[in-house]
Amino acid sequence: MSTVSTEAPPGADRTDGPRRSHAPKRRGPRRDKQWPAYVFLTPWMLGAAVLTLVPMAVSLYLSFTDYNLFEAPSWVGLRNYREMLTEDPRYWRSVGTTLLYVVVAVPLKLVLALGAALLLKSLGRGRSFYRSAFYAPSLLGASMTVALVWRALFNDGGTVPDVLGAIGINTGGWVGNPDLAVFAVVLLTVWQFGAPMVIFLAGLQQISPDLYEAAALDGAGRWRQFVSVTVPMLSPVVFFNLVLEMIQSFQVFTPAFAISGGSGGPADSTMFYTLYLYERGFTASHMGYAAAMAWLLLIAIGVVTLFLFRTSRSWVFYADEEGR
Amino acid sequence: MSEPHEGRRRPPRRRSVLAAAGAGLGTALAGSLSACSASGDSAGSGVTLTFSWWGNEDRAARTTQAVRLFEKENPRVRVRTSNADFGSYMQKLATQAAGGGIPDVAQLDYRQVSQYAGGGALLRLGGAVRDGTIRTAEMGADFLRTGTYEDEQYAVPMGRGITGFAYDTRLYRKAGAAAPEPGWTWQEWAEVSRKIARLRERSPDGRPVAGANDGGVNEDVFEVWLRSRGGRLYASQTRLGFTEDDLTEFWTLCDELRKEGAAARAEDTSQATSTETSPMGRGLAAADFTWDAPFPGYPALLGDHVHFAPVPTTGGKQGAYFKPSMLLGVGAHTPHPGEAARLVDFLLNDPRAGDILGFSRSTPPNRTVAARVAKTLKGAERDIYRYARRMEEYGLDAPPTAPPRGDVAIQTAFNRTYQRVMYGLASPREAARELIDEAKRELRS
Numbered sequence: 001m002s003t004v005s006t007e008a009p010p011g012a013d014r015t016d017g018p019r020r021s022h023a024p025k026r027r028g029p030r031r032d033k034q035w036p037a038y039v040f041l042t043p044w045m046l047g048a049a050v051l052t053l054v055p056m057a058v059s060l061y062l063s064f065t066d067y068n069l070f071e072a073p074s075w076v077g078l079r080n081y082r083e084m085l086t087e088d089p090r091y092w093r094s095v096g097t098t099l100l101y102v103v104v105a106v107p108l109k110l111v112l113a114l115g116a117a118l119l120l121k122s123l124g125r126g127r128s129f130y131r132s133a134f135y136a137p138s139l140l141g142a143s144m145t146v147a148l149v150w151r152a153l154f155n156d157g158g159t160v161p162d163v164l165g166a167i168g169i170n171t172g173g174w175v176g177n178p179d180l181a182v183f184a185v186v187l188l189t190v191w192q193f194g195a196p197m198v199i200f201l202a203g204l205q206q207i208s209p210d211l212y213e214a215a216a217l218d219g220a221g222r223w224r225q226f227v228s229v230t231v232p233m234l235s236p237v238v239f240f241n242l243v244l245e246m247i248q249s250f251q252v253f254t255p256a257f258a259i260s261g262g263s264g265g266p267a268d269s270t271m272f273y274t275l276y277l278y279e280r281g282f283t284a285s286h287m288g289y290a291a292a293m294a295w296l297l298l299i300a301i302g303v304v305t306l307f308l309f310r311t312s313r314s315w316v317f318y319a320d321e322e323g324r
Numbered sequence: 325m326s327e328p329h330e331g332r333r334r335p336p337r338r339r340s341v342l343a344a345a346g347a348g349l350g351t352a353l354a355g356s357l358s359a360c361s362a363s364g365d366s367a368g369s370g371v372t373l374t375f376s377w378w379g380n381e382d383r384a385a386r387t388t389q390a391v392r393l394f395e396k397e398n399p400r401v402r403v404r405t406s407n408a409d410f411g412s413y414m415q416k417l418a419t420q421a422a423g424g425g426i427p428d429v430a431q432l433d434y435r436q437v438s439q440y441a442g443g444g445a446l447l448r449l450g451g452a453v454r455d456g457t458i459r460t461a462e463m464g465a466d467f468l469r470t471g472t473y474e475d476e477q478y479a480v481p482m483g484r485g486i487t488g489f490a491y492d493t494r495l496y497r498k499a500g501a502a503a504p505e506p507g508w509t510w511q512e513w514a515e516v517s518r519k520i521a522r523l524r525e526r527s528p529d530g531r532p533v534a535g536a537n538d539g540g541v542n543e544d545v546f547e548v549w550l551r552s553r554g555g556r557l558y559a560s561q562t563r564l565g566f567t568e569d570d571l572t573e574f575w576t577l578c579d580e581l582r583k584e585g586a587a588a589r590a591e592d593t594s595q596a597t598s599t600e601t602s603p604m605g606r607g608l609a610a611a612d613f614t615w616d617a618p619f620p621g622y623p624a625l626l627g628d629h630v631h632f633a634p635v636p637t638t639g640g641k642q643g644a645y646f647k648p649s650m651l652l653g654v655g656a657h658t659p660h661p662g663e664a665a666r667l668v669d670f671l672l673n674d675p676r677a678g679d680i681l682g683f684s685r686s687t688p689p690n691r692t693v694a695a696r697v698a699k700t701l702k703g704a705e706r707d708i709y710r711y712a713r714r715m716e717e718y719g720l721d722a723p724p725t726a727p728p729r730g731d732v733a734i735q736t737a738f739n740r741t742y743q744r745v746m747y748g749l750a751s752p753r754e755a756a757r758e759l760i761d762e763a764k765r766e767l768r769s
């Protein structure tokens with residue numbers, strides 16, 4: 001799946017400026033020593049070219065064609081894009097479902113991850129046990145098996161509707177209810193908050209205890225310390241997690257596939273963008289259309305990421321630029 | 325999911341257990357052979373064919389056994405077999421076709437014929453049929469036509485299926501309803517369904533029992549309804565054969581019955597993917613539109629009071645037709661077209677192959693083979709054989725040619741669009757318009 005390369009930690013490019021000014025001076029003597037690096041990089045670069053760049057180019061080409069896997073692709077220009085944007089109500093429904101999911105699942109997951117990280121940080125003994133315990137769902141959760149168990153939990157007669165029913169909230173099976181099915185998927189994702197939690201935990205441990213001491217001396221309570229010390233000091237990590245989770249959420253596939261049995265149902269309520277893309281490509285044999293969808297998704301993720309980077313200037317605080 | 329013939333569950337018989345054991349060995353051997361296929365091909369003067377199909381273990385065991393017999397008869401030919409469940413088989417075949425070649429002999433779905441033939445992935449079989457390599461004299465000409473695309477034979481039916489109506493005789497009797505006869509009408513069916521709902525019977529989990537499943541999600545049920553009114557699904561490979569009004573009328577009927585409780589609830593319909601999960605299989609409905617091949621699964625699950633009856637008619641006109649449950653085709657790029665055709669012929673027409681394969685793919689299309697195998701049938705399988713004979717006598721219209729390539733997508737769209745009606749997200753007319761728009765886009769190419 002297409003992923004925008006935001007893997008570099010935020011702020012990594014902040015040092016670009018000064019380094020660049022030295023570059024011309026150094027380039028001369030360095031150049032003859034660079035060839036071993038390129039030799040060692042060759043396998044990776046070949047891999048990147050053959051496994052990533054070429055398929056991407058082919059996919060871009062296919063997005064302008066009508067291709068059903070059996071016959072040679074025929075050029076249709078922008079038809080796929082036009083059809084998607086103007087003639088296909090399901091496309092827009094899948095966009096809506098995915099946006100709803102991103103807007104609900106990402107903040108929920110981050111809040112839970114941060115909460116768990118704060119708890120773990122204040123925990124003395126047994127911290128590593130709980131860390132593993134909270135992380136485990138992230139390892140297991142991506143598997144089909146867990147998604148199927150999840151389906152059983154939320155199905156008619158499953159544990160969740162039964163327990164809710166026992167306390168007077170009659171929801172019926174979530175999986176068969178178009179208003180609730182999407183939230184079964186949301187909960188499955190949110191439950192796997194282990195990865196951002198570990199990153200939050202690392203971030204929390206980076207915050208100097210001096211800051212808390214100073215705040216305490218100034219009379220700040222726990223909440224005040226959290227708002228005035230933890231949050232700003234942690235903001236680069238929050239930003240990093242936010243961008244990463246957002247990109248992943250736009251591409252949610254496995255849980256929706258498993259919970260709806262691949263149909264995106266009931267009534268298209270779990271038809272996420274990538275699931276619709278898959279359906280267009282592999283069930284309906286419209287590979288060109290699917291490729292066009294993939295490119296629009298890439299662009300959309302790029303735009304949202306760019307937007308997040310822009311806004312980050314006003315809320316992400318880096319300790320090394322205090323003078324700003 | 326869309327394959328209608330996998331619902332069958334029955335206690336394994338001794339013969340099939342033995343066959344499975346034998347086939348297991350055979351598959352293991354075939355597996356090890358396939359690892360060194362290149363050397364296998366070049367070593368002797370022999371020919372290696374590949375043959376793949378989808379289906380359950382019983383079908384796999386029987387098919388492998390029949391293939392071994394073919395190899396014994398043709399010592400020069402070795403057949404490498406592979407099989408999978410329906411969903412993964414469809415995707416694998418599509419990928420193989422895109423990558424340059426499907427197996428020498430491949431089991432095909434009715435809905436794939438146009439797509440694969442039109443895409444040049446299948447060999448024309450007209451010559452082999454005319455020169456008698458593939459014998460078709462024992463098959464109905466109309467039925468054979470289901471394997472054609474643009475008037476050329478590309479595939480040969482491997483089993484003959486027909487839609488029907490599984491119903492609970494106890495509930496029907498309790499409601500004072502007569503057993504469905506070949507001429508019963510859709511109005512009568514709706515009335516009976518309402519009567520059964522009024523009985524207020526309870527399912528095992530305490531919910532009310534509906535009169536029938538909700539046929540609105542099922543393109544097959546719509547087709548039967550449409551044909552009983554003299555219509556058809558497709559006018560050509562690029563045009564629908566019905567109008568927005570037709571579909572609105574059908575969906576309105578289904579919608580009303582569901583709202584009255586005469587048809588199953590939306591949640592139960594949307595989660596039904598097999599005999600076991602169908603509303604009737606879960607004891608939530610008294611009847612289910614289904615195919616003959618999966619029908620034996622119902623009595624196995626619910627008891628002997630479940631029987632197989634004809635689908636309703638419009639003024640006595642039956643919309644059901646004999647449909648190939650699956651077909652056999654030959655890959656366009658096979659290096660051994662002659663041997664491939666011989667294997668096809670052997671599987672379809674050899675009486676010993678017929679004995680081995682039995683009814684594992686519905687009624688064998690070869691009438692002599694079918695009559696021969698029918699003598700050994702018991703219980704529910706005997707019911708469906710008798711039902712097919714009865715419908716033949718009643719008189720059915722000829723089956724349509726293979727549906728256009730867009731039909732795979734249209735079939736799932738049909739289910740999904742009606743779900744919007746079930747959940748109150750669209751009116752029958754809005755949904756009908758939506759489906760027709762989508763179908764037109766699918767048929768355009």
